[in-house]
Amino acid sequence: MNMARYDSLRKLKRNKELCWYRDKHPELSWREIGEHFGISVSRAYRIWDKKRKEENHGKGN
Numbered sequence: 778m779n780m781a782r783y784d785s786l787r788k789l790k791r792n793k794e795l796c797w798y799r800d801k802h803p804e805l806s807w808r809e810i811g812e813h814f815g816i817s818v819s820r821a822y823r824i825w826d827k828k829r830k831e832e833n834h835g836k837g838n
Contacts, residue, residue, distance in 0.1 A: 791814060794814075795810065795814055795821060795824050798813065799825050807822050
């Protein structure tokens with residue numbers, strides 16, 4: 778398997794899990810979420826925000 782492809786699949790899985798985790802734990806700070814996934818605060822927020830915008834775009838908003 779191509780390493781770049783594996784990395785991409787791993788990140789997609791992480792991003793999906795991050796969004797699920799945020800939705801289930803809205804009381805947690807972005808710092809706590811970033812630490813949980815081993816990424817920066819800003820990266821954690823950007824992943825979640827992109828997913829939220831994609832979902833809203835699909836609803837016609």
